[in-house]
Amino acid sequence: MARYTCSFLLSINFEQLLPLIVELLQDCSLNVMYYTSDYVMAREIPGTVPFSKLVTVEALIDKSTATETETRMSIVMKNEELPLQVENHCRQLFEYIKEAIEHSRHWHLIESLAG
Template sequence: MARYTCSFVVSVPIEHIQPLMIQLLQESSLDVQYYTAEYIMAREIPGHIPFSKLVTVEVLMDKTTATDTEVRMNIVIKNEELPLQLNNHCRQVFDFLKQEIENNRNWQLIESISG
């Protein structure tokens, strides 16, 4: 199973982070399956790639450490594909979403840590 994680601290009011992340995921061709005030789960839409390569994205917004202007988000991107190649499909989606979050015009990136 391929699995990539990253953590971001962004400067945005806490009440705006969830709708902005949902919008970003949808604009990235991901279908938001489930969300709460602190969690979002989205999946790739079937049809263009094999089922085992379909990526799931989980976003956890840490409201316990959030301030009025800063929010920490932890992102997990995974699929059932064995990561036998460095540049596998899951890694490509991870790199794309990481870039989208880092360059998003709706907030200012303060910190980005990949794991």
């Protein structure tokens, strides 16, 4: 199973972050399946890649450490594909979503740490 994670520190209030993350994921052609005040789950829309390569994205907003101006958020992206190649489908989509978050005009990126 391919799995990629990244943690971000963003200059935005956590209450403003959730609707913007939902919008960003939808703009990246993902179907938002579920969300709460601190969690979003989205998935690739079937039809473009084989079922085993469909990527699921989970965004977790850390409300416990959030301040009025800064919020920490983590994303986890995974699929059933074995990551036998460095440039697999999950990795490519991970890089695309990571760049979309890092370059969004809705907040200022303070820190980004991929794992």
